[in-house]
Amino acid sequence: MSSTALLPLYINGKFVEGTARFDNISPVNGQLICQVSEASAEQVAAAAQAAEAALHGEWGRLSQPARSALLHKVADGIEARFEEFVAAEVADTGRPVHLARTLDVPRAIANFRTFADLAATAVSESCETPQADGGVLFNYTVRKPLGVVAVISPWNLPLLLLTWKLGPALAMGNTVVCKPSEETPSSATLLARVMDEVGIPPGVFNLVHGFGPGSAGEYLTRQPQISAVSFTGESRTGSAIMKAVADGVKEVSFELGGKNAAVVFADADFDAAVAGVARSSFFNTGQVCLCSERVYVERPIFDRFVAALKQRAEALQIGYPQEENVDLGPLVSHKHREKVLSYFALAREEGARVVTGGEVPHFGDARDQGAYVRPTIWTGLSDNARCVREEVFGPVCHIAPFDHEDEVLQRVNDSPYGLACALWTTRLDRAHRLARRIHTGIVWVNTWYARDLRTPFGGSKLSGMGREGGRYSLDFYSDISNVCIKL
Ligand SMILES: NC(=O)c1ccc[n+]([C@@H]2O[C@H](COP(=O)([O-])OP(=O)(O)OC[C@H]3O[C@@H](n4cnc5c(N)ncnc54)[C@H](O)[C@@H]3O)[C@@H](O)[C@H]2O)c1
Numbered sequence: 001m002s003s004t005a006l007l008p009l010y011i012n013g014k015f016v017e018g019t020a021r022f023d024n025i026s027p028v029n030g031q032l033i034c035q036v037s038e039a040s041a042e043q044v045a046a047a048a049q050a051a052e053a054a055l056h057g058e059w060g061r062l063s064q065p066a067r068s069a070l071l072h073k074v075a076d077g078i079e080a081r082f083e084e085f086v087a088a089e090v091a092d093t094g095r096p097v098h099l100a101r102t103l104d105v106p107r108a109i110a111n112f113r114t115f116a117d118l119a120a121t122a123v124s125e126s127c128e129t130p131q132a133d134g135g136v137l138f139n140y141t142v143r144k145p146l147g148v149v150a151v152i153s154p155w156n157l158p159l160l161l162l163t164w165k166l167g168p169a170l171a172m173g174n175t176v177v178c179k180p181s182e183e184t185p186s187s188a189t190l191l192a193r194v195m196d197e198v199g200i201p202p203g204v205f206n207l208v209h210g211f212g213p214g215s216a217g218e219y220l221t222r223q224p225q226i227s228a229v230s231f232t233g234e235s236r237t238g239s240a241i242m243k244a245v246a247d248g249v250k251e252v253s254f255e256l257g258g259k260n261a262a263v264v265f266a267d268a269d270f271d272a273a274v275a276g277v278a279r280s281s282f283f284n285t286g287q288v289c290l291c292s293e294r295v296y297v298e299r300p301i302f303d304r305f306v307a308a309l310k311q312r313a314e315a316l317q318i319g320y321p322q323e324e325n326v327d328l329g330p331l332v333s334h335k336h337r338e339k340v341l342s343y344f345a346l347a348r349e350e351g352a353r354v355v356t357g358g359e360v361p362h363f364g365d366a367r368d369q370g371a372y373v374r375p376t377i378w379t380g381l382s383d384n385a386r387c388v389r390e391e392v393f394g395p396v397c398h399i400a401p402f403d404h405e406d407e408v409l410q411r412v413n414d415s416p417y418g419l420a421c422a423l424w425t426t427r428l429d430r431a432h433r434l435a436r437r438i439h440t441g442i443v444w445v446n447t448w449y450a451r452d453l454r455t456p457f458g459g460s461k462l463s464g465m466g467r468e469g470g471r472y473s474l475d476f477y478s479d480i481s482n483v484c485i486k487l
């Protein structure tokens, strides 16, 4: 993309420029990728008004099969532009090309197809209530659109997480105003082109770019037409959004931060556990809410595990996105790297032993102007250390030994977050027993980030509110009514 290009907004079926603009900078080499339109408060309001009007137009009259068929066309449109979406995601995030090709873009396609089909095949509940007079009440459930949904998404899996919300929101007949992260505007803008080409009616899908507080994100949460906010991002942002929509009592679905644990028992398949924890700690340069930043290893194998994970971490290839065997790209921005480096410094202050990493790699080429860090492993910190309790959101984990099942369960649950946990053990009786006692929304056993889109996804405590996935998404993105008929 030319550095003089300007990414537009998409409001009521038209591509328009914002009243201001901001730079989109490559995290690979610090170069300007393009400029991005920043939506004004008036433009965000226009998008919300267009979305409300569209509910009462052609879109509101479409049957469920017709709506689902249109969403399959959106998926077809993404497929037709597959490499363009890969390029957009790679440009903004610096991720390996092979990761965008195997995760981000395929999941965007799956998100639309899965929820188009789930909505088209969903059945509703009914029940009969005998009456004292011999009559019967016949009850049945109806799912109606919520209305206008604000979709606010983060930068770590930009297209995947935007479409994870868009798929069900549109499938259930809502209209949307989307505000992707200021760090990753490109793939959302390309999606607007697909929506336009497919013929999604004007106002059904709207895209506004900008920042959070005092910008498009905050403006969007304060629009009276919004019926619900589906947000993924930091926990403190979730709190701010909750305050913004409180007066209007708007529904919210929050997928927030995490400080997830991996627990490796001595009976685990050792090589599988090492490979699994290397993936769960360093995947996407540690920029996944589900990553394991806390690792607990049963004492008999602790030293051997630390040495093996160190070897794995040091073998990871840090490089340009298009390199065949690249494992890690940069962090998403210099600003985010400053946050991660601040935790690298804090860990030393808190007394960590830096097993590997903890610094910026030197390449001797353009990547030195990027936002790279080395994959990092700490040991030796107490459970109360900030680096063990606070989300870093980078390629880093702290490994601690444990001796007993009840001890490690207490330590895993001793967190203000409750998103995910990965257990590595061949004792499946123990895995089942622990899984129901771990306070997270997701527990993986001998795997990590394996996803079935029909399952509930979300976290407890500071990790979120509500569940999305399968029927949970159909329910969240619906206004559910009971109809009761006296027969
Ligand atoms: N639970 C999950 O499924 C999940 C998934 C991905 C990321 N995350 C979390 O997201 C965070 C990283 O993403 P991020 O840095 O983009 O998060 P962030 O909260 O800084 O920003 C997320 C989005 O919210 C917008 N925003 C910020 N402040 C806002 C406000 N006051 N009102 C309205 N919108 C606002 C941003 O512009 C962006 O589009 C990490 O904490 C990570 O754990 C969670």
Ligand SMILES: N/C(=C\C=C\C=O)C(=O)O
Residues within 6 Å of the ligand: 156, 157, 161, 164, 255, 287, 288, 289, 290, 451, 457
């Ligand atoms: N919501 C999902 C992933 C979240 C990743 C967090 O960074 C998903 O896979 O559907």
